[in-house]
Amino acid sequence: MYSSPAVANGKVFVGSEDCKIYCLDEDTGNLIWSYEIGNWVHSSPAVANGKVFVGSCDDKIYCLDEDTGNLIWSYVTGGSVFSSPAVANGKVFVGSNDGKIYCLDEDTGNLVWSYKTGRDVYSSPAVANGKVFVGSWDNKIYCLDEDTGNLVWSHETGGWVRSSPAVADGMVFVGSGGRKIYCFGAKSTPPICHIQVLSTPSGANIYLDDRYEGTTPKTLADVSAGSYTIRLEKSGYNDYTEAVYVSAGVTTSVSATLSATHTPTPIVTPTVTQGTGSIYICSTPSGASIYLDNVYEGTTPKTISGVSLGHHTIRVEESGYGDYTKTVRVSAGWTPSVSASLSATPTPTPTATPIFTTSEEPAATATSRETVTPSSKNLPISITPIILFCLAVAAIAIIIVLVGRSRKRGTSTPTTKRAPPPESAPPPESTPQSAPTSPPEPEPIPPSDFTPRPTTPSTFPPELAHLYSDPVYAGKGGFARVFRAKRNTDNKTVAVKIPISLDEGTGRSFLREITSWQRLNHENIITLYDANILPIPYLEIEYADAGSLDQMNKPIDVDTASEIILRIADGLAYSHAQGVIHRDLKPMNVLLTEDLTPKISDWGLSKIIAESKTSSIYGFSPLYGSPEQISPKKFGKPDGRTDIYQLGVIFYELLTGRTPFEGDDLVEVSTAIATEEPAPPSSINPEAEVIDSIILKCLAKRKEDRYQNVRELQNDLASTLKAQLKESLRMSVSEHNMKRSAFYCAEICLIHARLGEIDDVMMYLTDMQNYASVEMKTEVTELLEELERRKGMSSKEKISEEFVGRLKGVLHQVRMGG
Structure with missing residues (x-):
């Protein structure tokens, strides 16, 4: 309920979002009457002379009988009426989101006059001394003549003026979106100034302090005295900027000769597509x-x-x-x-000593092998441990096989040495080859015959060629190289992760930790399809086609960031319920689908890295590490609240473009995380102020001071996001933007559904029918009918996962333009 009550003559009058105005008994609260209007009532009623005056989001102002609630008259404005009416001297004054201030006859509702401002008028007028004072979203406060509507004066403020002016002792007081309260002399008349803007060529866009004012040539009227920045923009010409000071009562001229932009020479600068x-x-x-x-x-x-x-x-x-x-x-x-x-990395001293020698292959063959395959010192350091590990396994297998054969025969079997190939042997003649085809799945290879084939970091391992086709190198992280490939069995595009290094410590934990990931099944968690250590260790996971949060340009707006975090929290809440925590949340580990659905990846890999004996990498990323990961003795062991801290860091970065703690080296960053308090996000991005408290609670040093579980964070964030979306919805409704209104309705419905608020879901679905496209209305109607059929069930049964899934489908269609 956004309407403020009015009290008069023993009665209370108030508007509601159920599209009604209520009249209640002041002493008992009993309903005296109610009147149904065509849309929400956010306007606060005004009571005077036995009448009740109130505005509505159906673009009308209503006049009702105070005692009966009967309609006396209504007047249609050009936009939603959030402004509360002011009644004085037989006239009603009210603002509308069509940018106008209206003056109506109190008894008949006939228009006396209207005045057009530069933007929406949410401010409620104040009337005093024959003048009307009102603010506008165009950053100005206006003083108009009460009888004629003529402008007496206007004054620029530092932001939109939504508050209602107060008039006392010849002064006008008003608040502004620029975080200031202004005081003007109500009786004084600030002189009106003008700026004449010309350009050669003409037709350039004019911006006055970054606010669009039209095209040249143009005279900007009703400008208050003061300093301004004029910027002119025209396609094909360089921008022109000039700072001007406007004096009282004077017309200031700005005349600009625009210079054509330089066309780059193709030889020097490659031609680029616009944007x-x-x-x-x-x-x-x-x-x-x-x-x-x-x-x-x-x-x-x-x-x-x-x-x-x-x-x-x-x-x-x-x-x-x-x-x-x-x-x-x-x-x-x-x-x-x-x-x-590039700096060369240290390489081990090469040696001709073979890794193993058997009677079937003399040590000398180690040298001949070096002439056929790349030497170990030319292999990436990250691959060498895997090769050495596999060779060791093969050596042990060969020894076991040979010992087994000896025991079976009862005596040692002499071996015959293979003669090395003659050095002068000519190469075999080349033969025509048929067109390449997908290799058939190979027969199982006995350990004695298995030799891993080394690859460069960006080359797909040939050992997996029978499983995947069309591999494309996508990059690497702290744990693995990643390839996009098509699964041969069904042609499905997947991501294949190849661990950079496995040793004795990581080998033991690899499959154990991966098992936890494989049982997680949630839309905000990347699905692990398969994992194995043969023929080489690899993971097959769901492919996300829009990159990761790490690649997203930041900062982003509060609504988008909040929605992303809320959906990541959905995945975390599910995993924590399964007893699985992540420990290494960071933007690189949150992948995105085409519709910006976030999906958490790399579950359990942080613990595998931490258990490695050869890795110098922490089991978490220091910039996103929590105090308990930096100093377990002081802050305790990591747990589910560690994920909440890291989610707070991601939230912070989405809104500010940086992490809370930064430094030149690991020691500096770690010290800051453990000892310093983060600056509020709003100190970097003022728009984040509404989210400050939520993020700072996530980033509390002590785990006990954070949200104790993800659901607490979700509820707090959802409530805040819901309030923001409702404000956005009001704006889109006032602008008659049906597509955006449908989008916000769907978003609000989804949040109410997550909170189990059934009545609110039904109310906003009903509203959505007014904004959705013809195709979508059918789906929305079916959802409403489904809820109606489920009446009498528990809230949990009404808002089932299946229903939420359908609601998300509607939201996706609206987001994609349906």
């Missing part, structure tokens, strides 16, 4: 692999064209050298350069 740019990457040495936001783009030197505007991460990799990573900003029409000087 994209290019990046030039070179390296020393050249020939290194280039990854743009973890997507392979070729080798250095190279110019990558068609890159979306904004920040991107470039990674340059070369075998035997350390990776080079840099974040660059891409703007339209110019090409930033990335020059990577």
